[in-house]
Each structure stands twice: as structure tokens, then as C-alpha cells.
Amino acid sequence: MNIPDFLKNKTTLCITAGIFFGLSFPPVNLYFLVFIAFAIYIHIVTTATTYKKVIFRTYLIFIIWEMISISWIGLSGFTKPEYFMIIGGFMTAVLHPIVYLLPPTVIFFFVARNMKFKKNQELILLFLPPIWIAFEYLQTTNELTFPWLSLAYTQTYNLHKVQYIDITGMYTVTLWITIIAILLFFGVRKLLNREWQLKGGKTVILGVIIIFIYFIPDFYAFITSPSEKYTKNFEDGKIDVGIVQPNKNPWFKWGSDQFEITKEYVKLMEEAADHKPRPKLIILPETSLPYVLRMPMNETKHAIIKTFVQEQGIPVLIGTPDILYYPDTGYVPPDAREFSDGRKYDIFNTAILMEKNVKKEDYQTHDKFKLVIGSERMPYQNRLLFLRDLIKWSVGLSNFQIGKDTVLFDLDGKYKFNTAICYESVFPEFFAHYVDMGAEFSVIITNDGWWGKLFGTYQHNQYATFRAVENRRWIARSANTGISCTIDPYGNMYDVSNVNERAIINSEIGIRKEKTFYTTHGDVFSKIMILVSIATLIIAIGLKFRKRTTS
Structure with missing residues (x-):
């Protein structure tokens, strides 16, 4: 099967991308596969003709990725066995893509269908990183969280390439990955469409740009010398x-x-x-x-x-575990536990x-503030009280209350x-x-x-x-x-x-x-990406309605 035929087989491509995503995360340490995986993901999204196709194809990518990277959640349940853990692990792999990976995919697909560039439609790809990063960050901001599969974490073994996150935070590592993947996708597509020659000038220039961007983190590390400054340093x-x-x-x-x-x-x-x-x-x-x-x-x-x-x-x-007894008067959380004598506690x-x-x-x-969904606490159980009693472990760990101070x-x-x-x-x-x-x-x-x-x-x-x-x-x-x-x-x-x-x-x-810029300012970059994503979506919606009114 030659390369063009392989690229036409979307199922094979989706399986390949899913495997590559999964193997790029620790502890396998094939971190370079994330660039190829994301480039294939872009190809799948940009060649889809309907929402149904983009959803089903990318979900196949995501489910394979999750089954490789986080299968440990469910597999660990076979040790005892603890069927709640087995089911919970399976549900995490199934539902996490629906909540946090499919939405940025569908939003980008919507944007790409409604925002057109006259000379170069590939420019639409520049909107993908902000949308993707926005959803990576959103996974840390609510009770329905699982921020485990940020693309940035594929680079945890490459310490020399992530030293700038003391300024920007880790989501700029995701930006770096997605930009390189976009350029790889762009170059391969031009070559396969025979718009460029393998040894042509444009191909060489793009190759130089990719190499330059890949080594930007190394240049930063070389200039700032963080290894000398922070490796086993006890100056304070x-x-x-x-x-x-x-x-x-x-x-x-x-x-x-x-x-x-x-x-x-x-x-x-x-x-x-x-x-x-x-x-x-x-x-x-x-x-x-x-x-x-x-x-x-x-x-x-x-x-x-x-x-x-x-x-x-x-x-x-x-x-x-620690206990807090609530007084008879004063605020008591709706999901507090209750002794047989009516006293409330958590x-x-x-x-x-x-x-x-x-x-x-x-x-x-x-x-502990950040409680594991399902095993330690159900999300928003203080508002949906029926959720509280869904967790019944055999190891005494369920239904913790969220920390306050x-x-x-x-x-x-x-x-x-x-x-x-x-x-x-x-x-x-x-x-x-x-x-x-x-x-x-x-x-x-x-x-x-x-x-x-x-x-x-x-x-x-x-x-x-x-x-x-x-x-x-x-x-x-x-x-x-x-x-x-x-x-x-x-x-x-x-x-x-x-x-x-x-x-x-x-x-x-x-x-x-010493306090770093990131320590004092947090994920400013990610919040900017959210604003960019919202603005992009609003513009795309406006253009869609404009087309309807003019047609």
C-alpha cells in the first residue's frame, strides 16, 4: 500500500494516531510520536465532510489513546477485584473524550467550515492550538476534572526542553507541540498533493522552520543556563x-x-x-x-x-482521614454525613x-481540595445529593468532603x-x-x-x-x-x-x-487562549449567520 492509499484509509490512520498518542506518554517515552499523532489528527479533522464523520473518526483516535494511556485505572481493579474501579476506569476512558476532547475538535471543525481565507485556507489551522489549549486548561477548573492527558506531559523526560514553563506554564509546551504538528501536516500534504517537490526550496525552508521551532526550547536553556542554576542548588x-x-x-x-x-x-x-x-x-x-x-x-x-x-x-x-463535627447551629454542607443520633460531620x-x-x-x-472523581467524591454531589451514595468502596475511601482552607x-x-x-x-x-x-x-x-x-x-x-x-x-x-x-x-x-x-x-x-513569574501570575497564557477561542467562535458564528441572511 503506497502512502496516498494509506492516507485514504481513515480507519487505519485513526488507529495509528491513537496508538501514537498513547505511546508518547510516560512511561513509554516515545515522546516524538505526539507530533505525528497530532498531525494525523489534523488530517482526519480537515478531510472530514460532515460532523458525524469528524466525531466518529476522532473519537476512535481518542478512545485508543485513552485505553493505552489510562487503562491502568480499570486494570488495577482486577487486583482485588474491585468492580467499581474496573467500571470507573472504563467509563473514564469512554467519557473523558466526550467531555474534553471532542468539544475542541467539533468547535475547530465548525470554525474551519465557516471562516474562509481567500489565498490560503491552511491559515485556519492557527486557530486549533488556542482551542485545544483552552480545553486542556478548563480540565483544571471545576469538579468534573481529569487533567491527566495534557499533550505537554509527553515531554516530562525532556527537561532541557521545558525550562521556560517557570514563566509561561506547561500549556505553552502543548502550543509548541501543536505548532510543529501543524507544520508537519502542512508539509506532508503539499508533498502528497505534488504541489511541492521533496528537494524543492519551499520544502527545505519549511524543514528549516520546523527544526528551528523544535530547538527553540534548547536555545532558551542554553542562554539562561537553568541546569547550572537549579540542579541541586542550595543557595537559600x-x-x-x-x-x-x-x-x-x-x-x-x-x-x-x-x-x-x-x-x-x-x-x-x-x-x-x-x-x-x-x-x-x-x-x-x-x-x-x-x-x-x-x-x-x-x-x-x-x-x-x-x-x-x-x-x-x-x-x-x-x-x-480526618473528621469535622458540625455544630447544631451554623452552616452545614447539604452533602454532610450524619450519625445515627442526627449529628452532622464530614x-x-x-x-x-x-x-x-x-x-x-x-x-x-x-x-485535600482536588478529589478524584468517582473514587473519592462524585462531582457536584452537594447539589445533586443522590450522587453521594453511588460510591461504595470496600476500602473505606468514598465520599470525602472538599477541603475549605x-x-x-x-x-x-x-x-x-x-x-x-x-x-x-x-x-x-x-x-x-x-x-x-x-x-x-x-x-x-x-x-x-x-x-x-x-x-x-x-x-x-x-x-x-x-x-x-x-x-x-x-x-x-x-x-x-x-x-x-x-x-x-x-x-x-x-x-x-x-x-x-x-x-x-x-x-x-x-x-x-525566589518566586517565578508563573508562581505569581499562574496560567495567564491559557486564559488568553480561552479568550482567543471565544472570539474565534463568535466570529465563526457571525459568519455563519451572515451567510444564511445573504443566501
């Missing part, structure tokens, strides 16, 4: 931390002996504390404790950990800082740090807000044990490099079954643990006070 000071990776199977932890688990954790903390130099902070992962630490009924178990903190004098940051996915001589009611805490942890009155719990680490602007508040280093605590050695574990860890670069902050990452590590402001990882192993990481991380 440093702090020793102990990171605990307990390697407790999350599927069975919730039914295990709670006292034994607590004692195991203390032994691991003692091992971390024995390291020289002694850590100033010991970090344990998300929901380390399969019980609500501060409930009166769990005081004996709380005392076991508290004794360690008192004797060692080392603060411990630990993930645990459970949060929380990071608690336990310190010497601090009472448990005075602990500094961060309640943004908290910056104060460590011994000397250092300030933020903590992102699991899913929160894939929300760039949310993460940056805490750094802008004054965080001098960052912590990520997560479980990830659900995924084992499936793609999700590696993707989640790899995505954290972007948070380090965007804000130029050191990150200490503690994951239940891996991957735990430290990350410097350039994005380099140190002391990386293996998956499914028990590990203690004693490492030093830097303190940084």
Missing part, C-alpha cells in the same frame, strides 16, 4: 528530610490490624530518625492510616505515634503535621512548605498558589498503590517534575508503594525508590525563596 539553605515508603497494599490495609500497622510505621520512622544527619521532618504517604487519627476512639493508636514525636522531637507529616483526606508539645486539636492540617505548613517557625495530596499534584495553578503564599519547599504525598507497576504510577511521579520546574521548588515525594523521591527545581530526581518495595529515603532538599 537546605533541610534534611526522611521519606517513608511503607509499601502497604491499599486493597487489604483497610481490613488489617490497625495497631500493627501503626507500630510498623513507627519502626520505619525510627529508622529514618536514626540517620545522620537527623531529619528535620519525616514524611509518610497519603492515607497512611486506615482510620481517622483524631477521633477519640483512636486515641490509643494516636498516642503511639505521638510518643515517637515527643521522644524524638521530629515533626511527622502523615496522611490520614470526613476529609488530610495531611496532618504532628509536632512535639502540640495538642492534636491544634495540629496543622491540609484537607488553604494551609501553608510552618515547620519549627523556620520553614514554610505546602503539601499536595495525590491528585492535587497534577493541577499546576492550584499547586503554584501555595508556593505564591510562601512555600519554600513542597511535599507530595500519595498512595498510587492501587496501580502497582501499571502506567499510572510512573505517570504520576513523572508529572511532578513540571511542578518543580514551574515554581523552581524542591519537592519531597512520599508514595505508599512507590515511587518516592526528591526532585530539584530543574526537574532532576534523586533517591528514586522502586515500585512495590519498602524504602526509607533520607535526603537533603533545598530551601528557595
Whole structure:
């Protein structure tokens, strides 16, 4: 089959594009395939003659992409098995394209059909990147979120090519990818239509332009030398931390002996504390404790950990469910839980800082804001109360309440740090807000044990490099079954643990006070893309109605 015939076979092309999209994401690291995949996607959209064709063809691309990149959500459910996870993973792959990938596709198709350029209709392709980026950003702004498959994340292994995101944010990486893909599509189409010759001047010029754009990030890195400035740099000071990776199977932890688990954790903390130099902070992962630490009924178990903190004098940051009792008078969320006696309460996915001589009611805490759809909370369940009871896990994790207060942890009155719990680490602007508040280093605590050695574990860890670069902050990452590590402001990882192993990481991380442009201003670029997209759509709608009135 020669190339023109291959390009006429839309089904084959769609399958190819879907596979290439999927393989371009971590941990496969065939990042260059994203350029080809997006170029094929453009071909599919621009050659479609009806909305039905563009929707069905691109949905085939998206569903294959998602089945490769995020199949780990559903596959992890076979471990126990947890049928809710299996169904949820399948539904995510099916519905996510409908909500966030098909809309920009259809909008661009509508724009392309109604905005005409007399001399060069290919100019319409310039409107595709803003529309695509707008929907990538929108995935971070509401409760119906899953910002996992931004095209930018295909480049997390190419640290030298993403150093400018401390100014622009990661969505300019998506812009860079889509522009190169557009130029590739443009050149290949000209060659296949025999409008250009392979060795012709126009082809050579376009090739030079593509190469130049591809290496622009490298030029920036060469000029600004971020590697020298941010690689293992401690100019503002440093702090020793102990990171605990307990390697407790999350599927069975919730039914295990709670006292034994607590004692195991203390032994691991003692091992971390024995390291020289002694850590100033010991970090344990998300929901380390399969019980609500501060409930009166769990005081004996709380005392076991508290004794360690008192004797060692080392603060411990630990993930645990936490409880809030609502008074009889005052505001109570509509979706609050209720005891049998009528008292209202809520459970949060929380990071608690336990310190010497601090009472448990005075602990500094961060309640998770960005809750995973389905597994932790149903979107907008406070307005649609019937959704609240749809989640019934066998591992005690369902129906968390959304956090209310943004908290910056104060460590011994000397250092300030933020903590992102699991899913929160894939929300760039949310993460940056805490750094802008004054965080001098960052912590990520997560479980990830659900995924084992499936793609999700590696993707989640790899995505954290972007948070380090965007804000130029050191990150200490503690994951239940891996991957735990430290990350410097350039994005380099140190002391990386293996998956499914028990590990203690004693490492030093830097303190940084500098704030990047991105930290203080957030996703300004993405918001501009939204405005451009809205303006483009309004113009296209106006032109469509103008045609109707003149015809």
C-alpha cells in the first residue's frame, strides 16, 4: 500500500494516531510520536465532510489513546477485584473524550467550515492550538476534572526542553507541540498533493522552520543556563528530610490490624530518625492510616505515634482521614454525613503535621481540595445529593468532603512548605498558589498503590517534575508503594525508590525563596487562549449567520 492509499484509509490512520498518542506518554517515552499523532489528527479533522464523520473518526483516535494511556485505572481493579474501579476506569476512558476532547475538535471543525481565507485556507489551522489549549486548561477548573492527558506531559523526560514553563506554564509546551504538528501536516500534504517537490526550496525552508521551532526550547536553556542554576542548588539553605515508603497494599490495609500497622510505621520512622544527619521532618504517604487519627476512639493508636514525636522531637507529616463535627447551629454542607443520633460531620483526606508539645486539636492540617472523581467524591454531589451514595468502596475511601482552607505548613517557625495530596499534584495553578503564599519547599504525598507497576504510577511521579520546574521548588515525594523521591527545581530526581518495595529515603532538599513569574501570575497564557477561542467562535458564528441572511 503506497502512502496516498494509506492516507485514504481513515480507519487505519485513526488507529495509528491513537496508538501514537498513547505511546508518547510516560512511561513509554516515545515522546516524538505526539507530533505525528497530532498531525494525523489534523488530517482526519480537515478531510472530514460532515460532523458525524469528524466525531466518529476522532473519537476512535481518542478512545485508543485513552485505553493505552489510562487503562491502568480499570486494570488495577482486577487486583482485588474491585468492580467499581474496573467500571470507573472504563467509563473514564469512554467519557473523558466526550467531555474534553471532542468539544475542541467539533468547535475547530465548525470554525474551519465557516471562516474562509481567500489565498490560503491552511491559515485556519492557527486557530486549533488556542482551542485545544483552552480545553486542556478548563480540565483544571471545576469538579468534573481529569487533567491527566495534557499533550505537554509527553515531554516530562525532556527537561532541557521545558525550562521556560517557570514563566509561561506547561500549556505553552502543548502550543509548541501543536505548532510543529501543524507544520508537519502542512508539509506532508503539499508533498502528497505534488504541489511541492521533496528537494524543492519551499520544502527545505519549511524543514528549516520546523527544526528551528523544535530547538527553540534548547536555545532558551542554553542562554539562561537553568541546569547550572537549579540542579541541586542550595543557595537559600537546605533541610534534611526522611521519606517513608511503607509499601502497604491499599486493597487489604483497610481490613488489617490497625495497631500493627501503626507500630510498623513507627519502626520505619525510627529508622529514618536514626540517620545522620537527623531529619528535620519525616514524611509518610497519603492515607497512611486506615482510620481517622483524631477521633477519640483512636486515641490509643494516636498516642503511639505521638510518643515517637515527643521522644524524638521530629515533626511527622502523615496522611490520614480526618473528621469535622458540625455544630447544631451554623452552616452545614447539604452533602454532610450524619450519625445515627442526627449529628452532622464530614470526613476529609488530610495531611496532618504532628509536632512535639502540640495538642492534636491544634495540629496543622491540609484537607485535600482536588478529589478524584468517582473514587473519592462524585462531582457536584452537594447539589445533586443522590450522587453521594453511588460510591461504595470496600476500602473505606468514598465520599470525602472538599477541603475549605488553604494551609501553608510552618515547620519549627523556620520553614514554610505546602503539601499536595495525590491528585492535587497534577493541577499546576492550584499547586503554584501555595508556593505564591510562601512555600519554600513542597511535599507530595500519595498512595498510587492501587496501580502497582501499571502506567499510572510512573505517570504520576513523572508529572511532578513540571511542578518543580514551574515554581523552581524542591519537592519531597512520599508514595505508599512507590515511587518516592526528591526532585530539584530543574526537574532532576534523586533517591528514586522502586515500585512495590519498602524504602526509607533520607535526603537533603533545598530551601528557595525566589518566586517565578508563573508562581505569581499562574496560567495567564491559557486564559488568553480561552479568550482567543471565544472570539474565534463568535466570529465563526457571525459568519455563519451572515451567510444564511445573504443566501
